[in-house]
Amino acid sequence: SRKWVLMVTAQTPTNIAVIKYWGKRDEKLILPVNDSISVTLDPAHLCTTTTVSVSPTFDQDRMWLNGEEISISGGRFQSCLREIRSRATDVDDKEKGIKITKKDWENLHVHISSYNNFPTAAGLASSAAGFACLVFALGKLMNVKEDYSQLSAIARQGSGSACRSLYGGFVKWIMGKDEKGTDSLAVQVADEKHWDELVIVIAVVSSRQKETSSTTGMRDTVETSLLLQHRAKEIVPKRILKMEEAIKNRDFASFAQLTCTDSNQFHADLCFRIISLVEKWNKAEGTPQVAYTFDAGPNAVLIARNRKTAALLVQKLLFCFPPNSDADLNSFVLGDKSILK
Numbered sequence: 248s249r250k251w252v253l254m255v256t257a258q259t260p261t262n263i264a265v266i267k268y269w270g271k272r273d274e275k276l277i278l279p280v281n282d283s284i285s286v287t288l289d290p291a292h293l294c295t296t297t298t299v300s301v302s303p304t305f306d307q308d309r310m311w312l313n314g315e316e317i318s319i320s321g322g323r324f325q326s327c328l329r330e331i332r333s334r335a336t337d338v339d340d341k342e343k344g345i346k347i348t349k350k351d352w353e354n355l356h357v358h359i360s361s362y363n364n365f366p367t368a369a370g371l372a373s374s375a376a377g378f379a380c381l382v383f384a385l386g387k388l389m390n391v392k393e394d395y396s397q398l399s400a401i402a403r404q405g406s407g408s409a410c411r412s413l414y415g416g417f418v419k420w421i422m423g424k425d426e427k428g429t430d431s432l433a434v435q436v437a438d439e440k441h442w443d444e445l446v447i448v449i450a451v452v453s454s455r456q457k458e459t460s461s462t463t464g465m466r467d468t469v470e471t472s473l474l475l476q477h478r479a480k481e482i483v484p485k486r487i488l489k490m491e492e493a494i495k496n497r498d499f500a501s502f503a504q505l506t507c508t509d510s511n512q513f514h515a516d517l518c519f520r521i522i523s524l525v526e527k528w529n530k531a532e533g534t535p536q537v538a539y540t541f542d543a544g545p546n547a548v549l550i551a552r553n554r555k556t557a558a559l560l561v562q563k564l565l566f567c568f569p570p571n572s573d574a575d576l577n578s579f580v581l582g583d584k585s586i587l588k
């Protein structure tokens with residue numbers, strides 16, 4: 248038989264939660280204890296680029312991350328591959344003269360090559376962009392007909408936050424009720440054009456890999472903390488409703504208040520300088536100008552109400568930071584570079 252390779256390349260941005268997912272009710276299927284809401288970044292800045300290829304000459308599934316081969320024998324990769332493969336349909340590429348039937352996919356192997364243009368596993372949601380991109384690219388390659396929400400439920404099984412990167416703009420991950428997780432998926436709250444005044448500035452304070460994986464972090468907290476159960480059942484549901492309202496009305500005062508409050512629950516002890524800078528500034532202005540939020544690492548994500556504020560913010564941050572002895576401080580990643588012009 249003739250040798251051939253079929254390839255698909257996809258690019259997926261990362262997302263930043265403003266109402267956070269923290270705590271799993273099922274670790275294997277990755278089912279959360281509460282809904283969450285995020286903002287998907289512009290793909291030009293923090294994103295994963297993944298190429299998936301298939302050829303009859305490949306004798307096993309293999310993957311390279313940032314140029315180095317990694318093992319994909321773990322449950323999360325295997326779940327994504329299995330779920331996508333089981334939905335593969337016939338491919339008929341007339342241009343290349345390649346025909347693959349649904350049955351063929353069971354015996355064909357894939358090679359996956361993935362690059363992050365930002366630090367991996369440093370709390371900047373690299374796994375969100377990574378698994379969303381993997382599932383999307385494999386889905387295209389295997390001619391899977393599912394819609395984005397259904398794909399999001401597959402990406403979720405790679406990394407919870409990944410389900411929210413299938414959509415742009417503002418995205419809600421609905422926790423769902425089903426034990427099998429079929430209704431634990433992402434939906435778009437508002438698209439990327441809805442509130443395009445917002446600018447997201449990410450201060451990369453450290454590119455070191457985080458010491459505690461979010462899975463371990465969540466496990467410790469879920470088991471030990473009644474506070475977290477209280478958060479999931481009593482606090483977050485109300486916050487989610489308010490956040491959806493704030494997004495729909497482009498109400499920055501509420502958006503900022505909700506984002507910061509939700510973040511404080513996890514990171515009261517982190518990056519005090521950024522927090523106090525933002526707080527002082529918002530107070531001085533009388534109305535909120537900037538919201539901050541932190542994920543599993545020390546890197547601050549700052550959301551400015553408009554471009555003018557973002558430009559001022561970058562100046563203020565530059566004053567706040569370089570004198571710091573932290574040699575790890577290396578860059579500012581801007582949601583929109585044009586504000587520097």
Ligand code: PMV
Binds near residue numbers: 283372375461
């Ligand atoms: O998707 P994971 O397992 O990497 O969890 C990420 C969780 C947070 O980023 C801390 C919060 C969130 O909702 O994204």
